[in-house]
Amino acid sequence: MEVTKKYTNGEVTVIWKPDICIHSKLCWTELREVFDPFVKPWIKPEGATTERIVAQVKRCPSGALSYYMNNEAGPERIDVDAETIVEASKDGPLLVYGNVTVKNSKGELMKKNNVTAFCRCGASSNKPFCDGTHRKIEFKAD
Secondary structure, eight states, X not given: OOOOEEEEOSSEEEEEOGGGOOOXXXXXXXXXXXXXXXXXXXXXXXXXOHHHHHHHHTTXXXXXXXXXXXTSXXXXXXXXXXXXXXXXXTTSOEEEESOEEEEOTTSOEEEEOSEEEXXXXXXXXXXXXXXXXXXXXXXXXX
């Protein structure tokens, strides 16, 4: 069962899916007032403005963090209306920016948006997606 946690400041709700988090640290190194893994709860959306929170959530490379505005009824995903961009992160996953449809080994289709992190090290337990194992095994890309 996939765990999903939600945190709100009344204006925006931040959604965290720990099962797909690759622990890039961008959230807490860039906005520690909201994201602090050393306290519980680790997300405190009252720590910054909604605009700063939204900007930081959009930088999440795995898509483990997402958001929705509380005054908007609709899906929790944010559609990206842009060309697809692929970036090989240094010693980490292949990052695909934009809307992507992924077919898994069982033939099931999954819609991904914003940023999707694909495993390059081969050791992820969530293939084809990155789960952060590249750090544990000290993966080095050529």
